[in-house]
Amino acid sequence: MTSPDACATAVAPPFTADAVRAAYDGAAARYAELFADSLRDHPVERGLLAAFAELVRANGCGPVADLGMGAGQEPRVRRR
Template sequence: MIESSVSHAYDAVAPLYAELFSDMLETLPLERSLLAAFAELVRGHGGPVADVGCGPGQVTAHLHSLGLDTFGVDLSAEMVALARRAHPDLRFDEGSMTALDLADGALGGVLAFFSTIHTPPRELPAACAEFRRVLAPGGYLLLGYLAGDDSLPRETDHKVAPAYEWPPDALADLLREAGFTEVGRMRREALEGERFRSGYLLMRAA
């Protein structure tokens, strides 16, 4: 039910979202550096990368430009259609992060770039377990999230659908329970025009 409502919400704003965020990485040097480090680690390990919650595909395309065999997955049919039109040389599929149509250990990397922010805390362990299932041992997960200061995740207002801020330690613990070890983390303060702090966890599949 949550996934259905989120999918419909993003279907409704897909063209505007694609327009607003088409060049977002140009103004985010820290994120570009993180993605470059993620790409280097995955290239050293080998295997394709799934951009889970890819939206209109701009970050999928960026990873591809860094030399990764990358494809995108998104709940929103409208987002997938936009991604396919914008990047016809890349693969984009409709799908759920809790039930990826992939074999166990099929991937060298998973990018979840703020795609878990609408997942209620009680449901997030299922997504973490699915990320671990599709990653080969030693593969990498880069997860972007809304970084909060509370000791527990907190629901917050979001322009598209309800979202959740997570304290870094609590989210890292959840990923460790799913079978990951932490490689590194970063928290960035909100930029002008942003409402939330951004957090990033780089994890390795045990």
């Protein structure tokens, strides 16, 4: 059995916020291109997002922060 310390030496030091931001920014355009229509074949999910947005607007709430809604394939839908 390998000790936890042996594995820790193979891992790079923690990333800085700038490094993480640069990695996400570098992948964002391609990711958006790949998943732009991810809800096309999912009418229930589209309906749930639309109902949520309608409730937010009807109650004068907003903006809404998306914290942990999966991989973020629907940002354009949520932005509307």
